[in-house]
Amino acid sequence: MTARIALFDLGGVLLDWSPARLYSQIFSNAAEADRFLAEVCTMEWHLEHDRGVSFADNAAPLIARYPQYESQIRAWHSRWADMFDGYITGTDRLIEMLFGREVPLYGLSNMPGEVWPQVLDMFPALRRFREVVVSGQIGLVKPDPAIFHYARTRMGDPDPRDVLFIDDAPRNIAMADALGYQTHLFTGAARLESELIRQGLL
Numbered sequence: 001m002t003a004r005i006a007l008f009d010l011g012g013v014l015l016d017w018s019p020a021r022l023y024s025q026i027f028s029n030a031a032e033a034d035r036f037l038a039e040v041c042t043m044e045w046h047l048e049h050d051r052g053v054s055f056a057d058n059a060a061p062l063i064a065r066y067p068q069y070e071s072q073i074r075a076w077h078s079r080w081a082d083m084f085d086g087y088i089t090g091t092d093r094l095i096e097m098l099f100g101r102e103v104p105l106y107g108l109s110n111m112p113g114e115v116w117p118q119v120l121d122m123f124p125a126l127r128r129f130r131e132v133v134v135s136g137q138i139g140l141v142k143p144d145p146a147i148f149h150y151a152r153t154r155m156g157d158p159d160p161r162d163v164l165f166i167d168d169a170p171r172n173i174a175m176a177d178a179l180g181y182q183t184h185l186f187t188g189a190a191r192l193e194s195e196l197i198r199q200g201l202l
Helices: 019-026 030-039 043-051 055-065 067-078 091-100 113-122 124-128 145-154 170-178 189-198
Strands: 005-008 015-017 084-087 105-109 131-134 163-167 182-185
Touching: 019 030, 019 067, 043 055, 055 067, 091 105, 091 124, 091 189, 105 145, 113 124, 113 131, 131 145, 145 170, 163 170, 163 189, 170 182, 182 189
Parallel strands: 005 105, 005 163, 105 131, 163 182
Antiparallel strands: 015 084
16 A cells, blocks of 8 residues: 655654754763763753753753753753754755655654744745644654644544654654554665655655
8 A cells, every 4th residue: 555645753854953963062072972961961851842841941950950061951942953954865855856746744753842933944845844743832752652643633634554654763663553654764865765656655
């Protein structure tokens, strides 16, 4: 069965996002930057932003615990844009090709709601999506099946088998598989393009 709708993750698929990019600028010592991301501003801590906790509320207890890192902790929000380095090579071209073929495009992203307007302004290709479900705006995160069900309603309640879900996280792909979606584990634009052609979307 071939898909007729494309549902994209954003960070790591379309957008080149990495906190290490920012903190390599903030810390002169690479080992200190790595330690900071492993012990202070961890991805587990950041997940609370994706759940809808504000940057200010999430930063406060961390600053209380690590007052020596207050400016670095606050930079997670104030210098959010510095975590990006454009599009993942080739994926913006695929979005334009799909849009040109009138393929329904949707996004499903674990992302803080506070910064979504900024990200939308930074990356024009996101305007090609009919809708993007942003986790921080609804208080649900992948791989919770509830966020997939919510995204399905925003797409008009299609049969999951009609949807090709593209993500770079195996746990998210596994959940989408269990829910009946067609899936593609993203490792690069070339493989994705081949899958889109195989599906008849390109």
